[in-house]
Each structure stands twice: as C-alpha cells, then as structure tokens.
Amino acid sequence: MAGLILLLKFIDYRLFVRDLSMEVYVGVIASIFTFFGIWMGLKFTRPKVIVKKEVIDNFTLDEKKLEETGLSDREYDVLQLMAQGLSNQEIADKLFITINTVKTHSSKVLMKLDAKRRTQAVQQAKELGILP
Amino acid sequence: MAGLILLLKFIDYRLFVRDLSMEVYVGVIASIFTFFGIWMGLKFTRPKVIVKKEVIDNFTLDEKKLEETGLSDREYDVLQLMAQGLSNQEIADKLFITINTVKTHSSKVLMKLDAKRRTQAVQQAKELGILP
C-alpha cells in the first residue's frame, strides 16, 4: 500500500510537472487502480476450502439442540415435511390441517431457526443435528 | 464500461471546474477504479465452483449420477447454493450474474431433477448422492 502511494506520487511528479494532458493522467491512475482492485479482489475473496464437521450416516436426533430451538411438536412435524420438499398445501393435506395453519407453523419454524427461507431452515436444522 | 467513462467525465467536470485539490480528484478516481477492478477480477476469474468444497467426511460425489442428471456446470453451481438455503437473488450476487439467469438455471435444475420446488430438488439431489 505504501509502495502504491509512492508510485502515485512519482507519477504525479513525472506527469504533472511536464504538463501532460489530464486524460493521460487519469488513464494511468485508472489503470493502476483497476489492476490494484483486481489484485485486491482476488486476494481477499478466494474461495476457501472449508472442512466441515463430521456428518453421520446413522442419524441420531440431537434432543438437546431440538429443545434449544424451542420448536413445538407440531412445528417439528412441519419442519420434517418441509425437508422432504413438500409444499405447504401438501403438508396441510398430510397433517389434516389447513394451509393457513401450516403457514403459521412454518413462520414460527423460520423464526426459531433464524432462517429466511424454508431451504435455509432445512439446512440449519441439518447442521444442528435435528434432521437427518 | 461506457457508463464508467461517462461517470468519469461527470466527476471530471464537477471536481475540476471547481478547482478542488488534485489529491481529492485522484482519490476519487482511485477509489472508483479500485472497486471496478475488484468487480472485474471477481467477474472474469470466477472459479468453476465458488461454493465451498464440502469435504464432508463420508460424502463422495457420485459422478455417474451427476452425469445422468444432465446438469451443466452452472446448473450444478446453482443447485449447490440452493441447497445452502440461498434465495435466487443471493445466488445471483454470489455468481455475479443476474437473477434472471439464476431463474433460468434453477428452472432447468428443477426439470432435470424432476422436482416441483427447490426444496424437493435439494432432497432428490441428496438422495442421488450428488449433494452432501
């Protein structure tokens, strides 16, 4: 970074004192910082390989975590069916309740799992170990 | 790109005619092009799969099944991000494409996986062994 500023000063001196056109000056600055940006972008956003915690083949429900979420029985039912890719209507049919009720439950599931979408809720649930 | 040049001209006019200090001018140019560079860098060097490589213990991608689905590289990218619970908009941002393109991809994913909803697609994919 320091070197960059120095370089800038240098270019400033070389170009400015010789009264070159503004366009050239701007062009040089723009080019330099474009490449600088590219470098920054690549350096700091390289995807990292993340090793995740072990995932179990034989699923055993993590009761503690389930309690911690504060999910009620019915909400957990809905969550499980969500995870199977069912729509709210299909869930309603399976549980013999209306779609309105399912929506109520699913909203609370999303809240309690701190998710914005059902796909996210399912993902969270799996990471918590409350879904296979 | 054209828009960028226009923006440059605009700033040129606004700042230059008011005789502001050179440092400010250079600073603005530098900032803009740094971000431009970051954007460029990310857009044109995007790795095949930005998604974190889930080196989950006992997950090994079933390449055969993946081929059988006929999913393209990009479609698979989208599927992975779907599975993480991201919205189409969020996926678009991650892949540096528009939400429209994401929709196109996701539609094809749903077709190829024979699913009606993204939650279902994710479920199917996991059962096929093409997602952890």
Next chain:
DNA sequence: CTGAAAATCACCCTAAAGTATGAGCCCAAA
C-alpha cells in the same frame, strides 16, 4: 470455420411462500 450446447439476460405472468394480525379452543400448571 461452423453448428450445437451452454450461458447469459429480459419480460410477463401465475403460483407459492412468507409476514402480520387477530381470534377461538383446549389443556395443564399455578
């Protein structure tokens, strides 16, 4: 070089999901 597949984007429209609010019912614990 050329054609096909892949990737990108746009627009329009419908369906599903999600939010907010209110309300009635049941039941067990205080």
Next chain:
DNA sequence: TTTGGGCTCATACTTTAGGGTGATTTTCAG
C-alpha cells in the same frame, strides 16, 4: 379458576419462486 402455551384457522398483503418465451453471446468440438 385464571393463565399461558400450543394448536388451529382466517384474511390481507408483500415477496420470492417458478413457467414460458425469445434473444444474444460464448464456448468448444468436429
């Protein structure tokens, strides 16, 4: 017996997802 939590349902509204179509551009193998 009151009270609170869980379950149920409704209605109205906003947001997101998904379907269909068409189009341009990349890419890549033949």
